[in-house]
Amino acid sequence: MADIAVRARTPRDVVDGITINPSSTYWNVSRNYAVTAAGTTQGTATALTANVNVITGGAVDTGVLLATAVKPVMIRNQSGSLKRVYPQTGGSINGLSANDYIEIMDNSSITLDRDAGAWFSFV
Helix, strand or coil: CEEEEEECCCCCCEECCEECCCCCCEEEEEEEEEEECECCCCCCCEECCCCEEEEEECCCCCEEECCCCCCCEEEEECCCCCEEEECCCCCEECCCCCCCCEEECCCEEEEEEEECCEEEEEC
16 A cells, blocks of 8 residues: 655645645545455455555455545445445445445446445436
């Protein structure tokens, strides 16, 4: 896993399409390009710890768990099979029932952000 830092040259700089917050000098993005999905339930799914995640392995119908401390989260599925994305316990994604998962097809990407325990996606 590697981190990158983008330094703002002036307030409201746009660097590689990212608008830098003028109240912060650096915007750090953590990356994990080798996530192996595991488990078929929220309690056994692989916990994501980075902002940018690429799922490269795991059996069919296994999944990943969104982290409460990391947002936004970008997920790319390159595993060869359908994967599940779970919220943290008690959370929801896109207005689904609490703890329900969404699925991400192989060779597709999704970006999620969170507000007060509720995750919403941008495709």
